[in-house]
Each structure stands twice: as structure tokens, then as C-alpha cells.
Amino acid sequence: MELLNSEETLLKESAAGFMSENAPVQALRDIRDQKQELGFNKELHKTLADMGWFAMLLPEEAGGYDFGHRAAGLVAEEMGRNLTASPFLSTAVLSSIALRQSGGDQLAEWGPKIAAGDAVIAFAIDEGAKHSPSRIKATAEPEGNGFILNAKKRAVFDGFNADRLIVVAKSGENTGLFFVDPNAAEIEIERNAMLDSRNAANIQITNLHLDGKDMLCPLEKGAEVLEATLRSGRAIAASEQLGVAREVTERTTQYLMERKQFGIQIGMFQALQHRLADLYCRIEETASLISTALKAIDATADNAEELTRAAKAKAAKVTRVATEEAVQMHGGIGMTDEVDIGLFMKRDRVLTEMLGDSAHHIDFLLRKRGL
Amino acid sequence: MTSLDEFRMETRAWLEENCPQELRRSFTTEDDICWGGRNWTFKSEAQKQWLERMAARGWTVPSWPKEYGGAGLNGDEAKVLKEEMKRINAISPLESLGMWMLGPALLKYGTHEQKLEHLPKIARGEIRWCQGYSEPGSGSDLASLQTKGVDMGDHFLVSGQKIWTSYADQSDWIFALVRTEPEASKHKGISFLLFDMNSEGVTTKPIPLISGNSPFCETFFDEVKVPMENIVDTRGNGWTIAKYLLTHERETVSSLDGIFGRANGLYKTAADAVGLDETGRLDDPLLRADIGDFLVDEMALTAHLAVANTYSRAGNQLGARSAELKYLGTELNKRRQSLVVQSGGLEALSGPEEKNGIGSETALWLRSKGNTIEGGTSEIMLSIISKAVLRLPSLG
Numbered sequence: 001m002e003l004l005n006s007e008e009t010l011l012k013e014s015a016a017g018f019m020s021e022n023a024p025v026q027a028l029r030d031i032r033d034q035k036q037e038l039g040f041n042k043e044l045h046k047t048l049a050d051m052g053w054f055a056m057l058l059p060e061e062a063g064g065y066d067f068g069h070r071a072a073g074l075v076a077e078e079m080g081r082n083l084t085a086s087p088f089l090s091t092a093v094l095s096s097i098a099l100r101q102s103g104g105d106q107l108a109e110w111g112p113k114i115a116a117g118d119a120v121i122a123f124a125i126d127e128g129a130k131h132s133p134s135r136i137k138a139t140a141e142p143e144g145n146g147f148i149l150n151a152k153k154r155a156v157f158d159g160f161n162a163d164r165l166i167v168v169a170k171s172g173e174n175t176g177l178f179f180v181d182p183n184a185a186e187i188e189i190e191r192n193a194m195l196d197s198r199n200a201a202n203i204q205i206t207n208l209h210l211d212g213k214d215m216l217c218p219l220e221k222g223a224e225v226l227e228a229t230l231r232s233g234r235a236i237a238a239s240e241q242l243g244v245a246r247e248v249t250e251r252t253t254q255y256l257m258e259r260k261q262f263g264i265q266i267g268m269f270q271a272l273q274h275r276l277a278d279l280y281c282r283i284e285e286t287a288s289l290i291s292t293a294l295k296a297i298d299a300t301a302d303n304a305e306e307l308t309r310a311a312k313a314k315a316a317k318v319t320r321v322a323t324e325e326a327v328q329m330h331g332g333i334g335m336t337d338e339v340d341i342g343l344f345m346k347r348d349r350v351l352t353e354m355l356g357d358s359a360h361h362i363d364f365l366l367r368k369r370g371l
Numbered sequence: 372m373t374s375l376d377e378f379r380m381e382t383r384a385w386l387e388e389n390c391p392q393e394l395r396r397s398f399t400t401e402d403d404i405c406w407g408g409r410n411w412t413f414k415s416e417a418q419k420q421w422l423e424r425m426a427a428r429g430w431t432v433p434s435w436p437k438e439y440g441g442a443g444l445n446g447d448e449a450k451v452l453k454e455e456m457k458r459i460n461a462i463s464p465l466e467s468l469g470m471w472m473l474g475p476a477l478l479k480y481g482t483h484e485q486k487l488e489h490l491p492k493i494a495r496g497e498i499r500w501c502q503g504y505s506e507p508g509s510g511s512d513l514a515s516l517q518t519k520g521v522d523m524g525d526h527f528l529v530s531g532q533k534i535w536t537s538y539a540d541q542s543d544w545i546f547a548l549v550r551t552e553p554e555a556s557k558h559k560g561i562s563f564l565l566f567d568m569n570s571e572g573v574t575t576k577p578i579p580l581i582s583g584n585s586p587f588c589e590t591f592f593d594e595v596k597v598p599m600e601n602i603v604d605t606r607g608n609g610w611t612i613a614k615y616l617l618t619h620e621r622e623t624v625s626s627l628d629g630i631f632g633r634a635n636g637l638y639k640t641a642a643d644a645v646g647l648d649e650t651g652r653l654d655d656p657l658l659r660a661d662i663g664d665f666l667v668d669e670m671a672l673t674a675h676l677a678v679a680n681t682y683s684r685a686g687n688q689l690g691a692r693s694a695e696l697k698y699l700g701t702e703l704n705k706r707r708q709s710l711v712v713q714s715g716g717l718e719a720l721s722g723p724e725e726k727n728g729i730g731s732e733t734a735l736w737l738r739s740k741g742n743t744i745e746g747g748t749s750e751i752m753l754s755i756i757s758k759a760v761l762r763l764p765s766l767g
Binding site for chain 1: 638641642647651652653659660662663664666667668670671672674675677678679681682685687689692695698699750752753754756757760761763764765766
């Protein structure tokens with residue numbers, strides 16, 4: 001029931017074909033088993049960029065294709081289905097949107113590098129166990145023409161070995177986004193392997209002196225740029241999560257047709273059929289909510305923020321059930337490392353925490369309604 | 372200006388001029404609905420006028436062909452009309468099973484004569500129809516129905532009992548599933564018959580429900596004479612039509628405003644009854660969490676229905692997917708009504724009798740329990756999805 005135009009259908013098919021061939025789950029296993037530090041494969045990153053997928057959210061004048069969020073969501077969904085590890089969310093989504101929305105000089109220089117797969121830019125926002133942008137403690141104290149930056153950032157995705165960092169910090173009441181070279185002496189970066197075998201970093205910045213031009217946008221515009229950046233990131237993360245939900249559920253459906261007990265396929269048991277059918281319905285409504293949110297972002301609709309919050313919350317809820325049901329219905333074998341289900345469950349868990357869990361976004365939606 | 376824009380301007384102007392002011396508001400009780408029929412008493416002069424004006428334009432059933440009482444609007448035009456009515460909050464001039472159910476079946480399976488005979492009367496609200504499907508022994512296993520039609524040459528003699536016949540006591544005609552081919556297999560022996568509820572041998576008896584009203588009836592047939600020409604399509608093909616209609620009904624049920632648009636009150640009811648804490652949040656964290664979960668699911672289903680709508684307007688058949696919409700829509704409505712009553716606490720349960728009467732929050736809550744039973748239970752919906760969408764194998 002998905003509504004795709006011919007371009008979108010083509011994009012989805014080419015992404016599905018490419019990921020399953022070049023970046024299947026086995027590629028993630030290799031990263032994990034070989035303990036690759038980056039948490040992604042550099043050549044694959046470059047090839048994904050060659051496909052144009054790191055340029056989708058960048059404007060044409062910065063080397064981008066300006067395909068929009070709906071298109072980026074379709075690609076992210078296929079990444080979720082294949083557990084494709086790449087700096088897509090950090091670089092092609094969060095940092096690209098931050099650069100683009102800021103409208104500063106950095107876009108012209110770094111946009112083409114992102115598009116070509118020549119740069120990884122990590123977006124450093126979280127400071128605690130839970131995503132909470134309203135409680136940022138990092139500070140940028142004004143000094144002369146610039147600032148002194150102090151920050152302790154946690155779980156900075158792709159923050160280990162990035163080419164640049166975008167650091168979110170408070171300057172008085174305002175929010176600033178600072179474009180920082182991670183090689184500065186005032187910055188300590190500690191690699192942190194995540195449950196999903198990708199890298200995240202703990203980053204400590206102590207008294208780093210910054211020039212005014214290291215700021216992506218004027219301070220008074222910071223909050224707005226941050227909101228837009230997070231919105232895009234959340235909507236695309238939800239799309240990737242949808243891919244996880246759909247993939248594990250299809251694999252489970254398939255398993256139910258193959259596995260025999262008591263002399264029949266276990267897919268004949270109504271106790272399992274109804275649970276799977278219920279899950280299917282919930283995944284489908286989630287897909288509609290996500291595509292509606294992505295289109296709303298592209299159309300800069302008034303309800304884009306609310307739809308995105310709801311989409312992120314819903315994707316987390318449904319995908320948790322999908323991965324749990326997948327393990328349960330696979331039985332003992334679902335608990336083994338040999339079968340991929342566990343890898344999907346781990347990625348789902350990370351995606352849920354990334355950019356805010358259900359409770360975080362539901363709280364926002366309720367407050368909007370005076371509750 | 373495109374022709375669709377022109378259509379919108381004309382429609383807007385016509386509605387402005389012709390929709391009575393007092394009917395520009397939401398339905399508040401079931402009494403606001405105009406069902407039409409031989410015995411219909413209009414609740415006001417405005418209600419009568421509004422129906423007549425809309426029917427004269429073919430706008431009670433805008434997408435039906437003109438010769439059968441419609442206006443022959445295409446999908447886009449029908450959508451514009453809906454939007455323009457919504458814009459001024461115009462109440463629907465007519466609702467009926469004839470419009471929702473029998474009409475689409477006759478348009479697809481009826482003869483030209485049958486269409487000419489029945490459709491215009493439905494469009495004008497002159498004949499009110501009811502649906503004779505379920506029987507005491509045939510609920511979820513509908514095709515096991517036993518009401519029989521004995522072939523008497525130029526007519527059938529129909530005998531048996533139907534149950535859950537909506538508004539049978541107030542309806543003029545019935546479309547019923549009747550076993551006319553006793554030798555054929557379960558699904559192949561059923562015919563789709565139309566007959567007048569005034570016929571000799573028809574009796575009805577309303578069934579009081581826990582919600583206080585009695586929209587459903589038991590309906591008894593004792594050798595009712597039904598002319599041969601009142602059969603729709605061929606003998607023994609009733610199950611095909613019934614399945615088509617059930618699919619259609621599910622789509623209608625899951626998109627009906629009545630079942631689907633009463634959330635607004637929830638947030639206010641909760642805030643009023645429970646109060647807010649010093650941070651401005653609902654002062655009952657667990658109720659707040661339940662409402663939050665509901666809210667996200669409601670936004671998801673709203674988006675999903677819009678997608679389904681666009682999908683079917685583009686000419687695609689929803690088919691078995693309508694089971695998905697019916698399941699999600701009715702389950703969500705039960706949660707909604709539960710939360711409303713739960714939010715209201717004891718306040719929602721006490722008070723003068725009329726406060727708990729038809730149309731009250733408690734009545735809606737009780738009534739909603741039937742949503743996941745009528746039109747196919749949630750369990751039947753899940754079985755349809757397992758089989759037709761997920762393609763899981765079935766036992767036997």
C-alpha cells in the first residue's frame with residue numbers, strides 16, 4: 001500500500017539490490033569479528049557515496065542532489081534491512097542538514113566532500129545516558145571575537161576518527177553549533193564500541209579557543225538549526241528502524257513456513273498467526289506515519305515536527321516488539337549468534353536511544369496538548 | 372484555473388447558499404443522523420430541506436452514475452465535495468446501509484432494472500435498507516447460515532432467523548443471504564435476495580444492548596414470498612457478493628467519522644478530571660503514559676488511513692488490506708473510549724440518568740466494545756491477514 005512514484009520505486013529497488021549485494025549482514029559481522037575500529041568499512045562508505053546517497057540531502061550548489069527526506073528515508077530503510085554500517089546518519093543526515101540549515105561558509109567546502117564520501121562529520125550533542133537537548137551543559141563562553149568551548153560529549157556516533165565535529169553548546173541562553181577540528185590538542189577522544197558493533201566516541205573538550213567563523217550560524221539562529229537537524233535525524237533513524245522491523249518480521253514469517261513441529265509447519269498455529277498478523281498491521285501503520293513525516297519535512301509543513309516525534313516514538317515501540325517476537329518465534333535458534341535476529345535487535349536498541357526514545361518524544365507531544 | 376478548481380468554487384457557492392445554518396455542526400447524538408425511509412420523521416424542517424436539495428443534485432451519493440440518482444463525480448471531485456462540506460462543518464444529509472452497502476453491490480452485480488428500481492430511492496432517502504447476514508448459529512462462521520429459500524417456481528419461500536440486523540425494526544427492505552441450493556457446498560449454496568420488510572411473515576424484535584440503545588434486532592422469516600427476479604446476480608453466487616460487501620463495509624467502518632473522530636474530548640477530560648502538576652504535566656503519570664501511547668497510535672492510524680485513501684483513490688483495490696484497517700481502527704477506538712471514561716473517573720460514571728444515556732461518554736464506551744465484533748471480529752481480521760496477506764498456511 002506504499003505510495004511511491006516511479007523515481008522512488010527505482011531508488012528503493014536500486015538501494016535494496018545494492019545493500020543486499022554489497023553491504024549485507026555478513027559485512028557487519030566482519031566489522032565485528034575483525035574488531036574494525038571505525039565501525040564501518042571505508043571502501044563501502046565511498047561506494048555508497050558513489051551511488052549518490054550521501055548527497056541526497058545536500059543542495060545542488062554544494063555538490064548535492066537535493067532528493068529530499070522521503071528519498072533518504074527509502075535508502076535508510078534498506079540500510080536497516082541489511083544492517084548496513086556507514087556514517088550515513090551522522091554525516092549524510094545530521095551534519096549535512098546542520099550545515100545546510102546554517103547557511104554558513106562551511107557548506108561550500110564540506111558539502112562536496114560529504115557527497116563524495118571523502119569526509120566523516122560527527123554530530124556531538126548528547127552528554128548523558130539519555131538524549132536530552134534541553135539539558136546541554138557544554139558551554140561556549142564569548143571571548144574577544146570568538147569563544148572558549150568546554151564540553152563532555154557522550155555517544156557521539158562516528159565520532160572516533162571523524163574529520164570534523166559539530167559540537168552543540170550553550171552560550172548564555174543561546175544554542176551554538178561549532179565546527180571543530182578533532183585533532184586540536186584541547187580535545188580528547190575515546191573510542192567507545194557500541195552494542196551494534198559501530199563506533200561512538202566520548203569526547204572531552206577543555207578550553208578550546210574558537211574563532212567566530214568556527215560557528216556554523218549566528219547564535220540567535222542556533223536553536224532553530226538544531227531543531228531542524230534533529231528532526232531530519234529522527235525521521236531518518238525511524239526509517240532505518242522500519243527496515244529492521246520489516247526485515248525481521250519477513251524472516252520470521254518465512255521461518256514459520258519452514259519449521260515443522262508436531263508434524264506440521266508451525267505457521268499453521270493460530271497462536272502464532274495472530275501475533276504475526278497483529279505485528280504486521282502495526283508495522284504498516286508505522287510505515288505510513290514515517291512516510292507522512294518525511295513528506296511533511298520536505299514540504300516544510302507545520303506539522304512536520306509533531307509527525308516526526310510521533311514517527312520516532314512509534315518506530316521504537318513497534319520495532320522492539322518485532323525483534324522480540326522474532327526471537328520468540330524462532331525459538332532457541334533465535335537466541336544464537338549464528339542467526340542474524342540478535343544483530344537486528346542490537347541495532348534496534350541503539351536506534352531507539354539515538355536522538356530520543358519513545359518516552360522523550362511522547363512527552364513532547366503531550367505537552368503540546370497541554371498535558 | 373483548472374476545472375477542478377472551478378468545481379470547487381461552484382460547490383462552495385452552492386453549499387453556502389443551500390446548506391441550512393443550523394445543520395453546520397458536528398453530529399452530537401445518533402438523533403442527528405438522517406436515515407430516511409418510508410416511516411422517517413424529519414427532526415426539523417431544515418433536515419428535510421437539506422436532504423431534498425442534496426438529493427436533487429445527486430450529492431447524497433455523489434460518485435454514483437446520474438441515471439441512478441448520483442452525480443457521476445470522479446474521485447477528485449467527490450473529494451472536493453467532501454472537503455467543502457467539511458469546511459463549513461455541514462452535517463451529512465443522509466446515511467444509510469443502502470448507500471454504504473447495497474448500492475455498491477448493485478452497481479457491481481445488479482441488473483440495469485434492479486439498479487433503476489432501487490438506487491434512486493436510496494439516493495433520495497425514500498427506502499431504508501437493512502442487512503440480513505448473521506444468524507444465531509452463524510457468527511464468525513457466516514457461510515454456515517441456515518435461513519432457507521425454497522424454490523416455488525416464480526418465487527422463493529424464505530424461512531429462518533437472522534440476528535444483529537441493524538435497525539431492522541425501522542427498515543423498509545432487506546438484503547439477505549439465504550440458502551437456496553441445499554445440495555451445493557456451504558459457500559456455493561447461498562443467494563443474495565432483496566425483499567420488502569412489509570411482506571407477510573416478517574417479524575422483528577429489537578435487542579437491548581449494554582450501552583442502553585437497541586440498534587440491532589432479531590429478525591424472523593416465516594415462509595416469506597420473494598419473487599425470483601429479486602435475486603442479485605445468479606443463484607448460489609451470494610457468498611461472492613457478501614464477501615465483496617464485507618470488504619467494502621470494513622473500509623467504511625474504519626474510516627467513519629463516528630467511529631473515528633472523538634479524541635478531542637479526551638485531553639480536556641483528562642486535564643479537567645486529574646489536574647496538572649507544577650511542571651504542567653497531567654498529574655497522574657501512569658494515565659499520562661497510557662494517553663501518550665494512544666496518541667502516537669492515533670497519529671499513526673490517521674496517517675495510515677490517509678495513505679489507504681490515496682491508494683484506493685488511485686484506483687487500487689484494498690482487498691484483504693481492509694481487514695487491517697478494520698482491525699486497527701476498531702481496536703484503537705476501544706482504547707480511546709476506555710481512556711475517556713478512565714480519565715473521567717467516578718465523575719464519568721455518576722450523575723443523572725440522562726448523563727449516562729444514549730450518546731454519553733459511558734454509552735460510547737460500552738458501545739465501542741462491539742466494534743471489534745461486528746463486521747467480522749478482530750480474530751477473523753487477523754486470520755484474513757495471516758492467510759491473504761502473510762500467506763501463512765492454514766490447518767485443514
